[in-house]
Amino acid sequence: MNILRKVVTPKWNTELCGGHGCTCLITCCLPCITFGQIAEMLDEGQPSCVTHALIYGLLYLVQCHCLLSCSYREKLRAKYGLPAEPCNDFCVHWCCGPCALCQEHAELQSRGLDPSKGWTAHRRAAPIPLSMFR
Incomplete structure (x- = not known):
């Protein structure tokens, strides 16, 4: 018996140039904040958002920030199996x-x-596994 399998390719849930509200305004004025928030989430809180933002800001001064930010886009894509689009x-x-x-x-x-709430807020909101009570 032949079973056809449909290959599902993960897709981005949002468009590249879609409206992103308040995040868009913050990013246009201070991209280091948005980058710091993203990097903190992908690195699971180590180092902090502030550290990531400062590094990005310094690289922004010498126009090398895209080298850092593209590596985090790659990390995000790898984590969720997203295509390079x-x-x-x-x-x-x-x-x-x-x-x-x-x-x-x-x-x-x-x-x-x-990302705007930070990694520690995410960790506090995570459910406690039932196995801890056995």
Whole structure:
């Protein structure tokens, strides 16, 4: 018996140039904040959002920030099996950095993480496994 299997390719839940509300405004004015929030979530709180934001800000001064931010886009894609769309991670951040950061922030939110609340808030909200009570 032949069973046809449909291959499901994971997709981004948000568009690259979609409206992302307040995050878009913050990102256009201070992209280091949005980057710091994203990086903190992907690195599970170590180092902090502030540390990530400072590093990004310093790299922004010498126009090398996209080297760092594209590596976190790659990390996000690897974590959720997302395709490199519309092009590779470096090109997305080089050509449309603020849009890429907004999309990544929104993607984390759509997957149940809120980068604006930080990693510790996420950890506190995580359910306690029942096995701990046995």
